[in-house]
Amino acid sequence: MKRIGIISDTHGHLDEPILNYLSECDEVWHGGDWGTVDVSDRLCALKKVHGVWGNIDGRELRITYPENNLFECEGIKVLITHIAGYPGKYNARVKKIIQTHKPGIVVCGHSHILKVLFDKEFNHLHMNPGAAGIKGFHQVRTLLRFTIDEATPKNLEVIEIGKRF
Numbered sequence: 001m002k003r004i005g006i007i008s009d010t011h012g013h014l015d016e017p018i019l020n021y022l023s024e025c026d027e028v029w030h031g032g033d034w035g036t037v038d039v040s041d042r043l044c045a046l047k048k049v050h051g052v053w054g055n056i057d058g059r060e061l062r063i064t065y066p067e068n069n070l071f072e073c074e075g076i077k078v079l080i081t082h083i084a085g086y087p088g089k090y091n092a093r094v095k096k097i098i099q100t101h102k103p104g105i106v107v108c109g110h111s112h113i114l115k116v117l118f119d120k121e122f123n124h125l126h127m128n129p130g131a132a133g134i135k136g137f138h139q140v141r142t143l144l145r146f147t148i149d150e151a152t153p154k155n156l157e158v159i160e161i162g163k164r165f
Contacts, residue, residue: 002026002074005047006144008082008109011035011056011133014042017161018132021143022046027073031109031129032082034061054082054109068097075151076104084108087119087126098122105153112138114158125153134165 005022008031019042022028028047032054034040040061043049052069053062069080084094084106098106099122106119107127114130130142141161147154 001147001149003145003147004029004073006031006107006127006129006146007132008107008129009033009054009112009131009133009136010039011131011135012039013133013135014039018141018143019046021145021159021161025145029078029080029107030065031080031107032065033057033109033133034065035133035135037061037064040064050078050080052080052082068094070097070101070103074148076148076153077101078105078107079103080107082108083110086115086128087117087121098124104151112136114142114144116144116156116158131164132161136164138164140164 003025004027005025006029012035028043028049030051032052033056037060051065053065085091105125112131115128117126119126129144131138132141132143143159146156
């Protein structure tokens, strides 16, 4: 069993409340738009990190992280990508990856809109943690935490970190 923290769209901002919530996790998954290498370095010093680059990320983050990250965690296949769309409206690139690899969890970011849905068509859990940073149009900074136990996501928590400022 592993406890997972999912964040995205930090845009260079990583404060103590975020770190406190993530410190209780075994792994952190980042959906892109890190903003700075410092955010990546600080998270990697805290926990094991799986991530992808986002559309605002520069060369060093694009060298460090892939555009699409496919891996297995506790017996379930996971896809992380920054720009995906959502169930019923995936972009063509992501739809092809989903059809080919059949992940049980799809994580994305970009929209700054927290959304967790079960995709009946492709039989996976779609998770967008919203935005943890302070840049963007979102009003409240958010992240997700949950556990994976025997290939099953459980105990989902939606965490509101606070107002964007």
